Amino acid sequence: MSDTATKKLMLTFPRWERKKPIIYHLVKDHNLVVNVYRAQITPEAEGHLVLDMTGTKEDIKRGMDFIRTFDVTINETGKGVMRDADNCTHCGHCVVHCPTGALFISDTRTREVGYDETDCIECLACIRVCPYGACSSAF
Amino acid sequence: MKTYQQINDRIESGKAVVLTADEIIDYVDQKGLEAAAEEVDVVTTATFGPMCSSGCFLNFGHSKPKIRMSEAWVEDVLVYTGVAAVDVYLGATQLRHGDPANMYYPGEFRYGGGHVIEDLVAGKTLQLFALSYGTDCYPLREIRTYFSIDDLNQAIMVNPRNCYQNYNVAINDSDKTVYSYMGCLEPRRKNVNYCSAGQLSPLLNDPSYDVIGVGTKVWMAGAQGHVYAEGTQHAGGCERTPGGVPIGGAGTLALTGDMKQMRPEFVRGVSFRGYGISLGLGVGVPIPILNPDVLKRTCVRDRDILAPVVDYSKEYPENTGKVICHVNYEQLRSGEIEVEGKKVAAGSLSSYHMALEIAHILADEVRRGDFRLAEPIAPLPKDTVMKPLVAREKP
Numbered sequence: 001m002s003d004t005a006t007k008k009l010m011l012t013f014p015r016w017e018r019k020k021p022i023i024y025h026l027v028k029d030h031n032l033v034v035n036v037y038r039a040q041i042t043p044e045a046e047g048h049l050v051l052d053m054t055g056t057k058e059d060i061k062r063g064m065d066f067i068r069t070f071d072v073t074i075n076e077t078g079k080g081v082m083r084d085a086d087n088c089t090h091c092g093h094c095v096v097h098c099p100t101g102a103l104f105i106s107d108t109r110t111r112e113v114g115y116d117e118t119d120c121i122e123c124l125a126c127i128r129v130c131p132y133g134a135c136s137s138a139f
Numbered sequence: 140m141k142t143y144q145q146i147n148d149r150i151e152s153g154k155a156v157v158l159t160a161d162e163i164i165d166y167v168d169q170k171g172l173e174a175a176a177e178e179v180d181v182v183t184t185a186t187f188g189p190m191c192s193s194g195c196f197l198n199f200g201h202s203k204p205k206i207r208m209s210e211a212w213v214e215d216v217l218v219y220t221g222v223a224a225v226d227v228y229l230g231a232t233q234l235r236h237g238d239p240a241n242m243y244y245p246g247e248f249r250y251g252g253g254h255v256i257e258d259l260v261a262g263k264t265l266q267l268f269a270l271s272y273g274t275d276c277y278p279l280r281e282i283r284t285y286f287s288i289d290d291l292n293q294a295i296m297v298n299p300r301n302c303y304q305n306y307n308v309a310i311n312d313s314d315k316t317v318y319s320y321m322g323c324l325e326p327r328r329k330n331v332n333y334c335s336a337g338q339l340s341p342l343l344n345d346p347s348y349d350v351i352g353v354g355t356k357v358w359m360a361g362a363q364g365h366v367y368a369e370g371t372q373h374a375g376g377c378e379r380t381p382g383g384v385p386i387g388g389a390g391t392l393a394l395t396g397d398m399k400q401m402r403p404e405f406v407r408g409v410s411f412r413g414y415g416i417s418l419g420l421g422v423g424v425p426i427p428i429l430n431p432d433v434l435k436r437t438c439v440r441d442r443d444i445l446a447p448v449v450d451y452s453k454e455y456p457e458n459t460g461k462v463i464c465h466v467n468y469e470q471l472r473s474g475e476i477e478v479e480g481k482k483v484a485a486g487s488l489s490s491y492h493m494a495l496e497i498a499h500i501l502a503d504e505v506r507r508g509d510f511r512l513a514e515p516i517a518p519l520p521k522d523t524v525m526k527p528l529v530a531r532e533k534p
Contacts, residue, residue, distance in 0.1 A: 089187065089407060089419060089490045089492075089493055090491075090492035090493060091487055091488050091490040091492075091493075092490070092491075093322050093332065093486050093487065093488055095474070095486055096474070096484040096485065096486035097323065097325075105474065110491075110492050110495055111472070111487075111491035111492045113492070128323065131189065131322070131410055131417075131419070131488070132407055132408075132410075132419065133249075133410065
């Protein structure tokens with residue numbers, strides 16, 4: 001399993017693609033373990049999905065090729081939540097609300113708030129609590 | 140013993156020894172109090188956090204023909220016009236016209252007075268809409284125009300209450316989320332929020348108001364402002380530790396400064412979900428080291444400062460005055476405190492990071508000779524207490 005990898009994606013579905021069972025096929029046909037962070041599929045509206053796929057590099061490549069057969073916009077940075085460091089005042093209010101420690105005090109003396117996006121599960125708690133609007137969501 | 144004049148002479152000559160309230164603790168430990176008091180001229184203190192009782196007077200100048208504004212909005216945020224013709228007061232907590240507030244609870248409060256102040260300082264172009272009833276001398280009855288801070292004759296921040304000496308630690312005893320001016324409080328005591336720069340905070344470094352008074356010069360978001368009065372709700376006569384540090388709100392400062400000299404990163408609009416709008420403001424106060432006693436008080440440490448833990452689901456709104464317990468800022472900054480045997484996550488609304496930056500900026504300005512100190516013209520009251528509002532049935 002040394003060639004196993006995980007790839008995080010954000011997919012944007014136009015209205016005409018939203019009914020297709022893409023994740024089902026990623027799991028069944030391409031042997032991928034799919035972890036959905038966040039989804040917003042609204043009838044008659046554009047849809048959004050943030051997920052990661054774990055599998056062999058070959059399976060991930062085949063899965064990516066499969067997704068590309070749809071009219072879906074793929075954001076390979078996989079970031080549905082953004083933190084604007086310039087807007088952050090480092091008050092630390094977000095830190096206790098972040099369930100995974102993606103937001104953390106990176107320096108205990110200067111109380112600087114750090115952000116490790118790989119730990120972010122897109123629960124949106126930071127967006128709810130940040131008084132300065134430093135965190136925002138793509139959808 | 141030193142005088143203000145001697146300290147200012149040393150600042151003028153570029154020889155002043157200046158340390159931050161963070162640095163002075165170890166410095167005095169190493170040097171000893173008496174020797175350090177001889178050597179050090181100024182200790183800089185600072186804070187950055189939401190300061191709701193903030194706002195500014197703006198003067199727009201006169202249009203042709205002239206208008207005596209009787210109602211006015213900047214970016215659809217109502218401003219107070221009950222002053223002279225083209226003067227207005229813009230308050231930090233004012234909501235934007237049409238904001239649904241908490242109609243769809245918890246409201247988002249995305250834009251209001253604090254954000255207008257931020258945008259003004261950032262030099263953005265804003266919309267003014269004003270109405271009038273028309274007079275012989277001010278015939279214009281309506282104006283809509285666009286302006287930036289450079290177009291204004293004056294933009295003077297006048298804040299009735301800033302720099303609370305100490306503050307509550309908010310907790311939620313109920314089983315539903317509390318949205319407050321102390322941030323988001325999860326149910327069943329899952330988290331607490333505090334709001335103080337602790338050992339860096341101005342009035343905690345001068346707990347009995349021996350050197351900070353009316354007339355003290357302050358660093359106000361980069362501008363050189365001053366204390367114009369005791370702040371509203373100033374209550375110097377509160378309970379204190381044996382070391383003289385208040386264990387509740389206590390003192391406050393009324394501050395004023397020229398917004399045209401301010402730096403936008405230290406003037407920030409604040410949105411508290413479910414509560415409303417405020418202004419995040421950075422303030423620095425230099426403490427003149429006149430004698431060893433003044434220096435000793437600037438060596439206050441987070442562990443020496445106690446703050447009351449108060450329930451914001453019932454006790455605070457009902458104004459019962461009940462305090463669950465006291466905790467110190469060292470415990471709060473560890474990220475976890477203990478409340479009646481239960482461990483509770485601790486988060487901050489005040490930015491120690493920004494406060495530290497301000498303390499260093501101010502220290503550099505004093506060292507360079509750009510920031511001289513001012514001797515107070517009147518002391519802050521030491522023994523006043525806060526009176527409640529009594530709802531009386533008859534006059």
